[in-house]
Amino acid sequence: MEHSGILVVGGGFSGITAALEAAEVGHEVFIVEKGSYLGGRVSQLNQYFPKLCPPSCGLEINFQRIKNNPKVKFFTMAEVVSVTGTPGNYTAKVKLSPRYVNTNCTGCDKCSQVCPVETDSEFELGLAKRKAIYRPHLASFPLRYVIDPVVCLGKSCSKCVEACSYDAVELDDREKEITLNVGSVIWATGWKPYDPKKLEILGAGTIKNAITNMQMERLASPSGPTSGQITRPSDGKAPERIAFVQCAGSRDESHLPYCSYICCMASLKQVTYLRAQYPDAEIVIYYIDIRTPGRYDKFLQRIREDEKVLMVKGKVAQVTEDGATGDVLVMAEDIIQGLKKEERFNMVVLATGMEPSVAGTTLPAGMQQDDDGFCISQENGVFSAGCAKMPLDVMRSAQTATGAALKAIQTVVGR
C-alpha cells in the first residue's frame, strides 16, 4: 500500500513552512508538534533581523493558511515514537500526551485565575511565573490552555475544573497513540538554545544579570515578563552599560564546534532594542568575527555608525558577578590592542548558540545524525529542513523547508 501523505515532524517555523508549501500543491500533510502550540522557537522572538518585524506577523499568515486548508492536519503535544517502512510507505506511531484541556476551551482565562500553583514559565525562560493551567503564550495557536502535570495538584484541588463553565478541563485525560500512514517524512525538529549552565567561565547560568540572548528577546517583547521594558532581572534597574558576549558556546571544541549562524545578527538586532529604550547606554560587543552575510552587512554598517557601540575583537575569558551591586564583570582580551582587561557592566547578554533539538537522541526511520546531532537528509523519503538540518536563519530555513517539501512530494508522486 503506497501513501501520498507527508509527515512533518516539528511544528515550528520550518515545519509549518514545509507542510503548507506541500499542502498548497495539493498533498495531505500531518504536522506533529511536541509542544502545546505551533510556531516553535520563533514564537519567543521579539523581532526578526534585519527588518525588525514581529515573527507573529508571518506566523499569523501561516496560521490562516492552515485554517483555510483542509489538507493540513496538525497535532500538538505529539511526539513521533517510531517510523517504520520504506519510501512511499511509512507507518508512524505518534504519542499524544495529555493536555488535560479539551477543545471546549474558549481561552477565557478563568481557570488560570483560580489556579493556586505558580511555577517558572518555560516560554519566558524563567523570567516570569505561570500557573499550572495556562495559555502557552499570548498569540498561541491553537488558543487552548494546557495543564502542566508536574506541578498541578490534581483532583485534590480541582479549582480549575470548578471555574470552567465549558467542561474543558479533564484531569483524567490520558496519553493516546495514533498511527499515521505516509509516503515521506520531513524532520523539522529545530533547535534549542545551548544550555548556559555548561558555560562555566561565563558564570554557568548563575549570574542574575548575565542573561541569554533568548531571554533578551523575552525582555524586549511587549508580551514578555516586563512588558517590553529591558531591565535588570536582579533589581529591575535600567542598565547603562551592557555587554554582549558572542560565541557563548559556539565555535568552541568543548561545546558547539560550529558557528550558530544567527547570534551575531541577533546581538546587533538586540542593540537596536536597547538603543530604542536607552539612547545613552554604552554597549560593548565582544566577538571573534562579526558574521553578517549578504544584505545583513548593511545592518552591521548601520550599527557601526552608533558611537556608543564598541566592538571588541577578543574572546571573553571570565564573567563574574559583583554581589554588592549586581553588576557583571567581564574579563576579556582585545586582540587588536593586545590588551586583557576587566570591564564592569550592569548587564551582560550571552549570545548562546543553537543545538539541534534532537541532539543526543536516536531517531526513527533511519534518520542519520551527524556528530553534532544535525539530521542528514536521506534523499530517499526522509528529509531534513531548517535548523534540524544545520544552523540557519529564518529565511534560509524557509528555503530549505520549501526545498524539502519538493523532495517529499517527489517521493510520494509517481511511485
Place this chain on the structure above:
Amino acid sequence: MSSKIGVYICEGCDIGPQLNAGQLAEFVQSEYGGSCPVVKTAPVLCSQEGKNLIQADVDAETVDGVAVCACSPRVKWDVFQFGEKAVVERVNLREQCAWTYVRPEADQTAEGEVPETLRMMAQDYIRMGIIKLQKHTVPQPEIPEVTKTILVVGGGNTGMTAALGGAKLGYDVVLVEKQDQLGGFGAKMYKQVPYSHPYTQAMPTGIDKKINDVSASDKIRVFTGSTLSKLEGAPGQYTAVVATGNGDERIPVGSVVLATGWKPFDPEARVVEAEPPKEEAKEGEEIATIETPEIQKGENVLAPLGHGKFTNVITNVDMELMAKKGELLRPSDGRPVQSVAFIQCAGQRSKEEGHLDYCSSVCCVVSLKQAGYLREKNPDGKAFIFYKDMIVPGVQELYYKAAQDDPGIFLTKGDVVEVKEDSDGGIIVRAENTLLGEPMEVKVDVLVLATGMVPTTLAEPVMNFAYRQGPAFPDLSLFSGFADSNYICFPYETRRTGVYSAGCVHQPMLMGAAEDDAAGAVLKAIQCLESINRGMSVHPRSGDVSFPKFNMVRCTQCKRCTEECPFGALDDDEKGTPQPNPTRCRRCGTCMGACPERVISFEEYNVDMIASMIKENEVPDDIDEGGPRVIVFVCENDAYPALDMAAFQGKKWSPYVRFISVRCLGSINSIWVADSMSKGIDGVLLLGCKYGDDYQCHFAKGSELCNKRMENIAETLGRLQLEPERVQQKQVAIDEYDKIPQIIDDFMNHIIDDIGANPYKGF
C-alpha cells in the same frame, strides 16, 4: 446573497451577563423580522450543542446565512463551519465588546442594566454582520486553461537543479540558457565548498552529471545560446518569447523559475539609479514604467589594491578559472605559484562609491577553498588570507577550522594599507591592525582579490515582462538589485506572481544552498500552476477563489488601478481601459481602493458592502449625549489580531469606535470615508501595516498607497467643509497590541477635544 439569516448569540465568556444576549435577540427580532427568520441564544455557542443548534437550521434550509455573534473569527474557526449551504459571518462580541468595553462617565444607564453605550455597540456590530451577509455572494472559481510547463531562465547549477526537480514530478520544463552550453559558472569551477558532513573537504561540483541528466531528460527542452526576450500574458498562460540563434520562438509556459545567477563585480562600474516612475500619469500621458538602473564607467576602485596595474593581481574568479584549467601559474611569467595572498571584501561591504554595499556571503569560504587549491597543487605552497571578519557562518565554520589546521595557510584580520609590485613581479602586501599586534608585510607570487557577486538583475530587466508596469521586477534597489523578497518568512515572494527566483540572482549563496533554493523555487512554481488549476490565489490569500470584477461601462480610463496594483496584474489598452489578468492577481483589493468610479468589486468584498456596513451604525445626533462615533478600518492580517491580543490582555478603549476589518488598507476606497462623514460619523482611523523600505504590508504596497491616497481624502473632506484630521492612518504591527488602546483613545480625544462634532450629524 443570504436572504434567510440566522442570528446566533453566545452567552459564554462574559458576553451573556455583560451584554444581555436575550435583549440583543429581541432587538434583532424586532428590527429584522422575516429577513432574520432565526434568532437564538445559546449558553455556549461553540459547544457541541451550540454547533448542533446552528447546523440543524442550516440542514433544514431554514437559514442560508449564519451570523455567529460570539468571539473573534480567529478562534473557534474550526467549530463555526456549516458546509456549503450557509455563509458564516463572525460578529466579534467578545474581544471587541465584552472584554474591551469600559463605561464612559457620560453613560448614565441604571445599575444592573446593560450600559446604553455597550448596547449600542453590540447592536451596531450585529447590524453590520447581518448586512455583510446580505451583501455577500459566494464566489465561484474561474479555472482557466493552464499550461503546466515551467520555464527556467538560466542553465547553471541552480537552473538545472530546478529543471530536474520539476521534471522529476512530471512537469515539462523549458530551460533557457544564454551561453552556448549549460553549466553556468559552476562548470568553470574546479571544486565546490562542501555541503554535507563533515564539511571539511572541498568536493567536486557535480555539474557534469547535472548537464548530462538535463540533456538526457525527455521532459526538459533546452535552449542554449538563447535569452528570454519577452514574457507575455499571465501565470498559467504565459507565452515566453525565446530569442534563439534561429530567431524567436514563442513557447506557452505556466510559471517561471528565475535562475540567471550573478556576474563578477566590475570595479569600474557605477550604478546610476533610474528616475522613479511618475506617481500618476495624466490622461494622454506616456505610461509610467519601472526602469532598471544604468551602469556607467568610472575609475577602478580596486586600483589601490593593484588591480589593473600589476599582472599578478587577480580576482577570485580568475583564480577559480586557473585552478579548473590545471596548474596554478603566475600570470606574468607562467612560473608555478609558490605563494598566494588573499584580500577579503575587495570592493564590497562599503558605502564608498563603486563598491558593493553588501557582503557577497561566499568570498571568505571561497578564499579558504582556493588556498586549499594551492596547498593541493603545491604542497610547499603558502597562502595568506587578510580578512576583516571571516564570514563563514553555520557549518562553514567547520571548513574554516580545517583550513586553520593547515600549517600552510596563514589567516589574519588586518587592514591592508599598501599593495606594491616588486621588481621580480612579486606582490608585496602590507597590513596593519593584524592579530600579530604589529604591521605585517608579505611578498607573494599572486595576490587574489576576493571580489563579490553582482546579480544579473541589477541593470537588466532579464524577465522582460510584457506588463503595463514595465519589463523588470519593481523596487529591486531595496535588495541591491537581487531579485529577492522583502519578507523574512516568505523568501519566494516577488511582486510578479508566478515568477520565483533562486540561486545567486536571489541572494548571494554557495552551490549547495543554491540547490536547496532551486528546489524551493520550483516547488513554488508548481504550486502556482496547481493553484491556478483550482481557480485559487497563491500566497498570501492562498486558496481564495474570488477575483475582482470590473464594470467597464463606468470606467473612465483614469489608469489608477493599472498603476497601483502592487503585482502588476492589470494591463491596459490604448484608451487606458484596464485589462485584468486574473492569475496575476493576489486579491488584495488595492485596485478596488484606487478606483474613483467604484467599478471594481469582489463578490464577497466590495465597496457597496462596506459602505452599507458603515450606514448600519446608529449615530447619535448629539455628541454630548450619545458620544461621538469613529469608524476604524483595520487590516485583517495584522491590526485585527493585535486588537484580539489587546483584548486578551485586558486592555480597554473608547466605546465609541466601530471596527471594520479590511483585506488590506490598500483596498480602502475613499468613498467609505465620505460615506462615514455624511452619516455623521466624527472620524475615521485607519490601522494598517508599516510602509517604507522595510514594509510589512503583505501586499507590499497596500498600506503605502493608502497613505498616499490620504491627500485625495483630505480633498474630499475639504469639499464637504470638514477638517482633514478627521481621517488618520496609523502604522500598527501585529505585536503592537500594547499601543493600540492609546492610539484609539488619542484619536478619540483629538476628535472630542480639538475638532468637535461632525456638523453633518442628523442630516
